[in-house]
Amino acid sequence: MVYNNPWIGVREDAVVRPDGERGIYGVVHYKNTAIGILPIENDDIYLVGQYRYPLGIYSWEIPEGGCLEGDDFLKAAKRELEEETGLRAGNWAKLGEAHLSNSVSDELAVWFLATGLIQGKQQLEGTEKLIVRRLPFKEALRMALNGEITDAISLMAIFQYHLLNSK
Structure with missing residues (x-):
């Protein structure tokens, strides 16, 4: 090592x-699996905004966090959604998983759809300073398409949800 x-x-x-x-x-x-949560209520989505040190930029993305090796992905998703947004969800569905940069790392990402949302109190960790934004899903899709959202897990989850729900 x-x-x-x-x-x-x-x-x-x-x-x-x-x-x-x-x-x-x-x-x-x-050492963690990346966990993403796509919180959808009616035709709205919740995004979180935060400064991303490695890139030196402010980033809008879906709520995300880490799941330690051996821990349950869904349990981690529920914890991260409540910590970052204060939301709890009555309905959960796994949407997908992917290796984020398989030419250089073994990082795995797993993302979930969360619906039936109930607002509670945000419980941020000391390392987090987030802004939560509720907006129409169409607006988040536009942000993803025009490069305002660049986070890989967010892009995959938003595009997958859009494709699965296109008529």
Whole structure:
């Protein structure tokens, strides 16, 4: 392991390339599964806005969080939705999963649809400063299409929901 912290580990592997030559391959191991929640009420969606340090930008995205290895994805999704937005959902459905950057990492993302929403109190962690925004789903779709939303999990969830509900 070249680098290790509570969230990621980076290793360098000695490999034999397809051309038979020896080489190295850097791999980022994520210790959490990325969890996304698409909270939909009637024709509205809830997005959260926050500053993303690695990119140096403010980002609008669906509520997201991490699920420790061995923990239940749905349980983590319920916890993250309530922490970030104060919302609880009566209905849950898994929408999808994907590897986010499979050329360099093993990071897995799983996202859920949450409906039957009940508003409660936001319970942010000390590392979070979020703004919650309720807007028409069509507006979020427009934001995704024109590049205002760039978060991969958010884009996949929004586009998938749109495709599944197009008439």
